[in-house]
């Protein structure tokens with residue numbers, strides 16, 4: 075029987091109360107993101123009552139100590155502030171379970187503990203296993219969940235697994251991990267996090283495209299000249315992140331997941347429906363249509379990798395990549411990558427997607443810009459003008475929003491045109507601040523809505539595309555060179571050439 | 584409109600809070616001028632939001648309401664104070680910008696406000712005044728304070744996109760609801776591009792929103808849902824000012840249970856369920872306490888489900904006892920002020936379908 079009181083009350087599928095079991099519960103992600111996200115959901119009344127959190131890690135710790143640590147961090151980072159009364163109520167549902175990830179006994183006692191908790195309330199025995207550990211433990215945890223029988227849904231409830239990034243380091247490891255994941259949980263119960271998809275603007279891409287009459291007719295090679303996707307950071311390798319980063323690089327850390335996800339939302343065909351698979355079916359078609367780079371020569375032509383050298387950012391002197399902490403002094407890892415991507419399908423024939431991602435660049439921004447073709451060079455367009463093309467910009471961060479550049483006549487007796495910009499910002503238009511990506515994603519996982527999570531085939535096809543490039547860089551006889559740029563600038567000259575060769579330039583940000 | 588005749592405001596009003604007094608024909612020019620000289624200012628607007636009142640002594644309070652709403656919803660605000668019993672026609676107007684620091688403390692973000700004080704009983708004057716001061720292409724939301732007078736006429740309401748009112752403040756709700764029914768079914772006016780009906784939000788209904796969520800949460804556990812067919816007694820406690828909120832909740836709960844009203848005795852209502860079962864529902868008035876709806880109880884078949892407004896905090900407590908289970912939890916409580924409720928309405932938007940379904944059932948219980 076459905077709950078009749080839910081009719082009309084919410085316009086989304088409702089999350090169900092569950093036990094959220096976090097593996098890696100004393101880690102940074104749990105403290106900074108997951109617990110504050112759950113707390114903020116509780117504050118908004120969106121966390122279903124009866125939900126619990128069981129944190130798993132290996133250090134000895136009492137429930138009280140664990141809660142105290144979480145409280146301290148929540149005070150500092152919670153999006154909507156920290157209210158002691160509410161925290162007390164929320165934290166009453168948090169407990170700590172000490173176990174090594176590879177210790178079967180720890181899983182047996184966890185199962186017992188969950189069984190007791192389930193029996194103590196009227197809710198269904200729903201369980202959400204959140205793998206927030208370092209990625210090398212993902213297969214161990216999944217194996218142990220399977221061997222202990224915890225992966226099986228208890229009668230009347232469901233069991234789901236959320237897996238953090240990175241999902242593999244290449245196609246082979248991703249397939250292996252997918253193998254373990256799917257041997258443990260069916261694909262429909264496997265939720266691969268890509269927190270970019272939890273951001274409002276990412277979700278808004280589909281609304282902009284498919285809810286407005288004016289864009290979709292223009293959304294093709296006839297009217298669009300090219301697309302640029304930029305994700306730039308000012309940060310380098312501070313805070314000890316160098317160790318992990320030097321094994322990954324910009325291509326694997328950002329492009330394989332976040333940026334290809336954004337690209338697929340921009341390029342996909344209208345889905346048949348708004349179901350998770352309806353949308354993901356279309357996204358995966360885009361990723362499958364990415365033209366691959368079969369050899370080192372095509373990689374060299376279409377991809378630029380670079381490292382930063384010492385420079386200044388916001389008046390501060392900063393070190394070069396190879397001098398950073400925990401970076402190998404002869405590292406060949408790229409903190410910067412720029413790509414020219416072609417999508418071989420009907421809609422995008424001849425429309426390049428240029429993508430760049432880098433550390434220690436001039437500004438922190440993530441934006442997608444759609445550059446429309448120039449109007450015919452007659453009438454007004456015979457006149458010289460600086461920025462003739464219309465550009466639609468979707469800003470992911472900071473200042474989530476969008477803008478449209480167009481030409482307008484300057485006041486005066488002569489016909490002189492200048493670009494003007496129409497701008498929309500989420501924060502200045504809608505009073506309510508956007509929820510954190512993790513809030514939305516946790517809620518969706520509890521509601522069984524996988525739309526904003528990556529599916530197995532999406533992940534694997536993305537790796538296939540990335541692997542060609544990694545292979546050319548690290549395993550070919552004539553690897554494309556490593557370019558360099560000064561920290562605090564907009565990247566290497568070679569990346570500019572990638573566009574100037576085609577008569578284009580990177581947008582000024 | 585005739586020449587401006589100053590209307591003396593009653594002494595209690597601080598007309599200084601309305602901003603700069605401006606001749607009627609100068610409003611747009613002066614606003615433009617303000618925004619063009621102020622550096623680092625964004626003139627933001629998502630809608631036209633008008634507050635209408637025939638009690639100008641409340642204008643200063645309404646001005647404060649706009650202050651609290653525009654913090655969350657950038658808009659062109661129109662504050663309309665009407666003095667229908669004045670001889671002749673007269674108008675005074677003021678303009679001001681309401682600015683706040685932008686996100687991250689960058690720049691200033693401003694809404695603009697135009698305040699009108701209109702004397703004389705001229706229906707079309709009001710409508711024309713509103714029409715000539717809207718920002719184009721943006722929806723018109725009107726918060727009508729008090730009774731729907733004869734100023735609430737077709738040429739106006741057919742051009743409103745969203746109408747907010749508070750039926751709990753009405754002395755004569757029956758004819759007022761009839762007016763609403765008429766407005767909702769009237770065809771859209773020339774000046775609105777809304778599709779479908781006028782969207783009406785009754786604050787008396789919105790006040791019950793968190794209670795409705797709480798009732799829904801009580802029946803989320805499947806084991807609790809088994810008790811739904813057994814529910815035979817409902818008790819809703821309300822404070823004297825909030826009888827309408829109680830009635831709305833009663834109408835909503837019984838509608839969702841599929842029960843039809845068969846008899847009313849005083850504050851007790853008897854319903855018939857499709858399967859033949861009966862429900863008796865009582866509305867109890869309680870004069871103390873700050874919460875509009877201190878409690879809701881649903882009972883039957885040995886199950887007991889309660890929503891209780893906590894005296895100590897703004898939260899709602901939910902408790903249930905059914906079978907071997909006993910549960911308790913807390914949820915966010917309803918907005919504390921009318922402005923909270925309006926903020927909530929503007930935030931959620933939507934088509935408010937449920938109220939449209941519940942309203943006739945509620946009106947039948949009046």
Ligand SMILES: NC(=O)c1ccc[n+]([C@@H]2O[C@H](COP(=O)([O-])OP(=O)(O)OC[C@H]3O[C@@H](n4cnc5c(N)ncnc54)[C@H](OP(=O)(O)O)[C@@H]3O)[C@@H](O)[C@H]2O)c1
Nearest residue numbers: 098099100101102103131132133174175206207209238239
């Ligand atoms: N941090 C972020 O903001 C962020 C953002 C996006 C994605 N991620 C992803 O999230 C995951 C976790 O990142 P993190 O930064 O939170 O990692 P972290 O701070 O290093 O935390 C690791 C956690 O794993 C536990 N652990 C390690 N080895 C264990 C073992 N053998 N048995 C039991 N527990 C063990 C640690 O417990 P003890 O304390 O008991 O040793 C700790 O709770 C990674 O996959 C990362 O890529 C993180």
